[in-house]
Amino acid sequence: MQPAPTLTPALRRQIVNTIRMLSADGVEKANSGHPGAPMGQADIAFVLWHEFMRFDPAMPAWWARDRFVLSCGHASMLLYSMLHLWGYDVSMDDLKSFRQWGANTPGHPEVGMTPGVETTTGPLGQGVANSVGMALAARMMQARVSTDDFNVMPQRVFALCGDGDLMEGISQEAAALAGHWKLNNLVWLYDDNRITIDGDTSIAWSEDTEGRFESLGWQVLHADGHDHDELRVALKQSMRERERPTLIICRTTIGHGAPTKQGTAGVHGAPLGAKELAATKENLGWPAEPTFLVPDDVRAFFAAARAEKQHARAAWEAGYQDWRGRHPERADLLDTLMLDEAPADLRDTLLAAVPVAGPTRKLSGAAIAAALSKMPGLVGGSADLTESNGTGVEHALVFGAPDAGAKHAPSYAGRQVHYGIREHAMGAINNGVLLHGGLRTFGGTFLVFSDYVRPAIRLAALSHLRNIFVFTHDSVFLGEDGPTHQPVEHMWALRTIPNLVDFRPADGVETAMAWTYALQQAKGPTFFALTRQALPAIARQESFQPEDVWRGGYVVSDAQAPEVVLVGTGSELQLCVGAAARLTQEGRRVRVVSMPSWALFSRQPSEYRDQVIPAGHPKVCTVEAGLSTHWRTITGLGGLNIGVDRFGASAPANVLAEKFGLTVDAVFARVKAWL
Numbered sequence: 001m002q003p004a005p006t007l008t009p010a011l012r013r014q015i016v017n018t019i020r021m022l023s024a025d026g027v028e029k030a031n032s033g034h035p036g037a038p039m040g041q042a043d044i045a046f047v048l049w050h051e052f053m054r055f056d057p058a059m060p061a062w063w064a065r066d067r068f069v070l071s072c073g074h075a076s077m078l079l080y081s082m083l084h085l086w087g088y089d090v091s092m093d094d095l096k097s098f099r100q101w102g103a104n105t106p107g108h109p110e111v112g113m114t115p116g117v118e119t120t121t122g123p124l125g126q127g128v129a130n131s132v133g134m135a136l137a138a139r140m141m142q143a144r145v146s147t148d149d150f151n152v153m154p155q156r157v158f159a160l161c162g163d164g165d166l167m168e169g170i171s172q173e174a175a176a177l178a179g180h181w182k183l184n185n186l187v188w189l190y191d192d193n194r195i196t197i198d199g200d201t202s203i204a205w206s207e208d209t210e211g212r213f214e215s216l217g218w219q220v221l222h223a224d225g226h227d228h229d230e231l232r233v234a235l236k237q238s239m240r241e242r243e244r245p246t247l248i249i250c251r252t253t254i255g256h257g258a259p260t261k262q263g264t265a266g267v268h269g270a271p272l273g274a275k276e277l278a279a280t281k282e283n284l285g286w287p288a289e290p291t292f293l294v295p296d297d298v299r300a301f302f303a304a305a306r307a308e309k310q311h312a313r314a315a316w317e318a319g320y321q322d323w324r325g326r327h328p329e330r331a332d333l334l335d336t337l338m339l340d341e342a343p344a345d346l347r348d349t350l351l352a353a354v355p356v357a358g359p360t361r362k363l364s365g366a367a368i369a370a371a372l373s374k375m376p377g378l379v380g381g382s383a384d385l386t387e388s389n390g391t392g393v394e395h396a397l398v399f400g401a402p403d404a405g406a407k408h409a410p411s412y413a414g415r416q417v418h419y420g421i422r423e424h425a426m427g428a429i430n431n432g433v434l435l436h437g438g439l440r441t442f443g444g445t446f447l448v449f450s451d452y453v454r455p456a457i458r459l460a461a462l463s464h465l466r467n468i469f470v471f472t473h474d475s476v477f478l479g480e481d482g483p484t485h486q487p488v489e490h491m492w493a494l495r496t497i498p499n500l501v502d503f504r505p506a507d508g509v510e511t512a513m514a515w516t517y518a519l520q521q522a523k524g525p526t527f528f529a530l531t532r533q534a535l536p537a538i539a540r541q542e543s544f545q546p547e548d549v550w551r552g553g554y555v556v557s558d559a560q561a562p563e564v565v566l567v568g569t570g571s572e573l574q575l576c577v578g579a580a581a582r583l584t585q586e587g588r589r590v591r592v593v594s595m596p597s598w599a600l601f602s603r604q605p606s607e608y609r610d611q612v613i614p615a616g617h618p619k620v621c622t623v624e625a626g627l628s629t630h631w632r633t634i635t636g637l638g639g640l641n642i643g644v645d646r647f648g649a650s651a652p653a654n655v656l657a658e659k660f661g662l663t664v665d666a667v668f669a670r671v672k673a674w675l
C-alpha cells in the first residue's frame with residue numbers, strides 16, 4: 001500500500017477543488033445541471049465522508065455503514081464526484097456521461113442505479129424524510145438485535161439538504177417525528193447559502209431556522225461551511241449528543257470559486273459557461289486543461305483513505321463475528337431480518353386468519369395481525385387513524401424513546417409506529433425504513449388522503465420499494481363525512497403510477513391474498529383500497545384458486561357463451577353478483593368477473609385477459625364506486641361503465657347507494673336497458 005500523502009492545507013484545498021471542478025466540468029460537458037450546490041457543498045462533503053462516515057466502497061451494501069442522503073438531489077454531481085474519488089463503481093467515463101441515456105449518473109441520484117447512492121432524490125424534502133426512516137430503522141434494529149457488549153447497529157444517518165428541503169412542508173413533519181423519537185443517530189447538514197432558483201431566499205423565507213428546530217427537540221449547531229475546523233467541531237458535537245437529532249447550519253456560498261456568479265442564483269441550475277468556468281479555474285489556481293482533472297496527489301490520498309475505511313470495516317467485522325458466536329439467537333434474528341423474505345406458508349396463514357366477510361379494513365387488520373406473528377421485520381401504523389385503518393399492532397410496543405412516565409410506554413423495540421397526522425412524512429419515512437433494509441413497512445390513512453402521500457408513493461414506485469399503503473374508507477360509501485372524505489378520482493389517480501400495484505379486495509379471500517402478494521410477491525409498492533362498510537363473502541365457481549386473485553381479474557361465475565360480462569371491484573362486486581342473478585332469471589347469459597387489481601390484470605398475457613374478458617361479441621360492463629371513465633381500458637369505448645363521476649355527498653351510505661345508482665336493482669336495470 002502506498003503511504004498516504006500528508007493532508008496538508010494545500011492538499012485539502014486541492015481535494016475540495018477537485019470535487020468542485022469535477023462537478024463543474026460534468027455540468028459543462030452535459031450542458032445541463034447544477035454546478036452551484038456541489039461547489040458550495042464540497043467542503044462539507046469532504047470533511048463528513050473523510051473524518052466521520054463509516055463505509056467501504058467495495059461493499060456498498062454493508063448494512064452497518066453510515067448512510068449519506070443527498071436530499072438536494074440537484075447537487076448530484078457532488079455525490080457522483082465523491083463516489084468516483086472514493087473508488088465506488090463510478091468511473092471517469094461515467095462522470096463524463098452525466099445526464100446521458102443509459103448512464104449511471106442521471107441528473108438526479110437514483111437508488112439501485114449507482115453504487116453508493118442510498119435513495120432517489122430530486123423532489124425536494126423527500127430525502128430528509130427518508131433519512132428519518134433510515135434512522136428509525138437503525139434505532140429499532142439496534143434495540144431488537146444489539147447487546148450491551150457490542151453494537152451491531154452502529155450506523156448513523158447524515159442528510160445534506162438545502163433551503164428548498166427545509167422550505168418544503170414534509171421536512172417539518174419529518175423533523176418533528178425525529179425530534180419526538182429522539183433520533184440522536186441522525187444529522188442534517190443544512191447548506192445555508194440563502195439562494196434558491198428565484199434569487200435570494202429573503203423573497204420567501206424569513207423564519208428562524210434555529211428556533212424552529214430547537215422547538216422540535218433538535219440540537220442546532222452552526223459552522224462556516226467552508227471551514228473544515230468548524231465543520232469538524234460541529235460534527236464531533238453531533239456525535240456526542242445522546243438525546244437529540246442534530247441540525248448543523250452550514251453557512252456557504254453557492255458556486256464557491258466562480259468569480260462573478262458565486263453567491264447568485266445564476267449558478268444554481270445552469271452550466272457556468274466557458275468563460276466563467278475558465279475564470280473559476282484561474283481563480284482557484286486550477287489548470288484550465290485537462291478537464292475532469294484528478295491530480296495524482298488527490299488520487300493517492302483517496303486510495304489510502306479508502307484503504308483506511310476498509311480496514312475499519314474489517315475490524316468491525318471481526319468484532320461482529322465474535323458477537324455472533326456469543327449471541328446465536330440474536331444473530332439468527334438478525335439473519336432473518338436481513339434476509340427480508342416472507343415465509344412460504346404466509347398464504348395459508350393469512351387465508352386461515354382472515355374472516356371471509358366483514359369490512360375489508362377489518363379483514364386487512366386480521367391479515368396484519370397474522371403477518372406480524374410470522375414476520376418479525378414487519379412494522380408500521382397509521383397517520384392517526386390506527387383504529388379506523390385497522391393498522392393497530394395488537395400487544396406490540398409503541399416505537400419511541402423509552403419514557404417511563406408516558407402512558408403508552410414507548411420503546412425503540414416497538415413495532416407500532418404512530419406517525420401523527422403526517423401522511424406525507426409517513427410515506428417517505430417508510431420508504432427510508434425500506435431503503436435501510438431489514439424491516440418491512442405499512443402505513444395507513446383514508447384513501448382520499450392518499451393525495452397527501454402521493455409524492456412518496458411515486459418515489460417508492462420509481463425506486464422499486466416494497467412499501468405498503470393501507471388506504472381505507474375507499475368510496476362514497478363511507479357516508480356522512482361527505483365529499484371531502486369520499487374518494488372519487490383516487491383509484492385511477494393511483495392506478496396511473498407505473499410500478500404501483502392496486503388492490504381493491506371484495507372479501508376476506510381477496511384481502512388475504514392481496515396482503516400475501518404485497519408481503520411476498522411484490523417487487524414494488526402496493527396499495528390497498530379497503531371499505532369502511534361490511535361486505536359479504538363472495539361465492540365463486542369451483543375451479544377458483546386463491547392465486548387467481550394475483551392475476552388481477554378472474555371469473556367468479558359463468559354462463560355458457562356469455563353475452564355480457566359484469567366486472568366489479570371491492571364493494572361493487574356484490575352488486576355485479578346480485579345483478580347477474582336477476583339477469584340470469586330473465587334468460588340472459590352472464591359472466592361475473594372480479595378485478596381486485598387493475599395493474600396485475602393489465603400485466604397478464606393477452607391470452608389470459610381474453611379468456612376472462614373475451615374480445616368481440618360479449619358486452620362488458622364495469623362497476624366501481626369511483627370515476628368510471630378509465631374503465632374503458634377494460635371495456636373499450638362501447639362498454640358500460642357504472643361509477644361515480646362527480647364529487648360525493650354527505651348522507652347515510654344506503655341513501656347514497658340509491659342516489660348514485662349503486663344498488664343491485666339499479667345496476668340490473670341499467671345493464672338490462674343497455675343490453
Ligand SMILES: Cc1ncc(C[n+]2csc(CCOP(=O)(O)OP(=O)(O)O)c2C)c(N)n1
Nearest residue numbers: 037122123124162163164165195196197268
Ligand atoms: C418538490 C420540488 N419542487 C421544486 C423543485 C425544483 N427545484 C429544484 S432545486 C430548487 C431550488 C432549491 O433551492 P436550494 O435547496 O436552496 O438549492 P440551491 O439553489 O442552494 O442549490 C427548486 C425549486 C424540486 N426539485 N422539488
Ligand SMILES: [Mg+2]
Nearest residue numbers: 163193195196
Ligand atoms: Mg440554497
